Amino acid sequence: MQHLYKAFRCCCILIFCNLQLEAQTLIDTSSVVNKELLQLKYNLQAAKLANNDKKESQAYIQLGDFYNQLKLKSEAVKNYQLYLSLNNDKDTSLVYVKNAIAAINVDLKNYNEAINHLHESLSISEKINDLKGKANANALFGTIEEKKGDYKRALAYQNKSLNIFKKLQDSTGLAVSNENIGSIYEDLEQYDLAYQYFKKAFVFSKNSDSHIRINIINNLGDVNRKQGYYNKALTYTSQALDLARATNNFSQIESALKDLARIYAGKEDFEQAYNYLNQQSTVNEQELKLHNAELVSAMQVRYDVKEKEAALEILNKQNQINKVQKYIIITITGAIILTFIIGFLYLKKSRKHEKAILEYKQQLLQADLDKKITEETALKREIDIKISSLTSYSLHIAHKNKMLSDVSKTLTKIKGRNSELIKSKIQQLVEEIEADLSHNNEWTELMGYFGQIHPNFFESLKQVATSKLSASEMRLCMLLRLNLSSKEIAEVLRITSDSVRIARYRLRKKLPLNSKEDLQAYLLNL
Incomplete structure (x- = not known):
């Protein structure tokens, strides 16, 4: 019986492989994602057919990496966990998987879970002397501490990682470590130190992946922009944009366009800033369509494969049930007692098989749920596009207010040079412009757009405020929630930067914040 079962299992697996090959011919050959998954x-x-545990465990790692690249975190972790259940060797692959699971948990902000995996990774890497695994684990520890705001510990971990990569002479590792340290100093607003580390990262990134190199160049541009060196920032960011376009890296193209818009906004060239924001919105839509197409395609293939797996398993279980039934029919003529025993065993096994069939049906439902989650992700990206449009509208208001203010000042200067009649006409025009500047229709429209994207923001703000917020304070909260800088807020509200600073100070007093909490970060997380 057991030999027959093994032979039947091998036949089923062979049939499944043939079904996969047939499915592969039905998929569009131009789809790289589908080909890779199949x-x-x-x-x-x-x-599995060859009973090769080593190759099977490596296949689970490759599937985990594939889903991780598509940002299907749950599927990635599932395959990494299957590897852990199959592999008992404490080797470099185990360190790699532990670090990969920790990185996913860092992205999901599950820091305690990530720390547990990293401790195991460090323990194993020290025992087997896996320096690269140890360096990556320290880098992830540094990232966690940076996100928690403990920059001293973050720097200590990143420097450990940097020293190990120096021993390994790993140029890519050195590039990433220097970039991580530069990001910490950028968060600390020590821009000179941040710039030095980004420059070192740029030197080491010459042989690295283009994505890493583009990201470093973008950081060089961003740190110069924050220091007010707009021409230098423009050079770096333009270089990053050219390299991103040459490699068809849509996410980096979008990032570079957004940074260019900020640079031109800092230079008060709002027309160029608005132009680059429009380009960034277009690229964002293109990236969204491409990414969604890849995700939907991969999910469809995964759904089809799981459906075939479930059907094959159901057929397998049904054949086993039929085989047991035939055995009962043959042996029932032997003796009644033996018949009762066999009947009892059959009933027990049948229930077990029915339970297994139910589990496979649940897997099909889970695959359908994952597909819906992908669609929800697409909707979230659409909301991000609307937020970008809202920021563009804010810059447009700032540009218009600046233009009207300049016209008003010019007319005020020349009104004394003309006759009384011209003077009265110019005075009337100045009053009309000033009235237009104080008009609240644009604010009403802007707050209406904001309310569509963040419908519960103002209600939540009123609930947490310790005292009543004025209309101007509500506007300031809205602009801070849009992630505008103090300079940009000053231009939109037509006040000085000092006035913005005072307004922010008064607003802090009305909100439940301690002295160490950042006002803008609090409003972004509200």
Whole structure:
């Protein structure tokens, strides 16, 4: 019986592999994502058929990496966990998987879970002398401490990682470590130190992946922009944009366009800033469409494969049930007692099989749920596009207010040079412009747009405020929630930067903040 079962299992796996190959011919050959997923699934089944645990465990790592690249975190962790359940060797692959799971948990802000995996990773890497795994684990510890706001500990971990990569002479590791340290100093607003580390990262990134190199160049531009060196920032960011376009890296193209808009806004060239924001919105839409197409395609293939797996398993279980039934029919003629025993065993096994069939049906439902989650992610990206448009509208208001203010000042200067009649006409025009500047229609429209994107923001703000907020304070909260800088807020409200600073100070007193909490970060998380 057992030999027959093994032979039947091998036949089923072979049938499954053929079904996969048939499915592969039905998929569009131009879809790289579909091909890669089908190939990885085929490799996994081939390893299972050959009873090769080592190849099977490596196949799970490759599937985990594949889903991680597509940002399907739950599927990535699931495959990494399958590797852990199969592999008992404490080797470099185990360190790699532990670090990968920790990195996913860092992205999901599950810091305690990430720390547990990193401690295991460090313990294993020290025992087997895996320096690269140890360096990556320290880098992730540094990232966690940076996100928690403990910059001293973050720097200590990142420097450990940097020293190990120096021993390994790993140029990519050195580039990433220097960039991480530069980011910490940038958060601390020590821009000179941040710039030095970004420059070192740029030197080491010459042989690194283009994505890493572009990100470093973008950081060089951003740190110069924050110091007010707009021409230098423009040079770096333009270089990052050219490299991103050459490699078709849509996320980096979008980031570079957004930074260019900020640079031109800092130079008070609002027309160029508005132009780059429009380009960034277009690229964002293109990236959204491309990413969604890849996700939907991958999810469809995954759903089809799981459906075939479930159907095959159901057929397998049904055949086993039929085989047991035939055995009962043959043996029932032997003896009644033996018949009762076999009947009892059959009933027990049948229930177990029905439970397994139910589990496979639940897996199908889970696949459908994952597909819906992907669609929800797409909707979130659409909301991000609307937020970008809202920021563009704010810059447009600032540009218009500045233009009207300049016209008003000019007319005021020349009104004394003309006759009494011209003077009265110019005075009337000045009053009309001033009235237009104080008109609240644009604020009403802007707050209406804001309310569509953040419908509960103002209600939540009123609930947490310790005293009643004025209309101007509500406007200031809205602009801070849009992540505008103090300079940009001053231009929108037509006040000085000192007035913005005083307004922010008064607003802090009306909100439940301690002295160490950042006002803008609080409003962004409200």
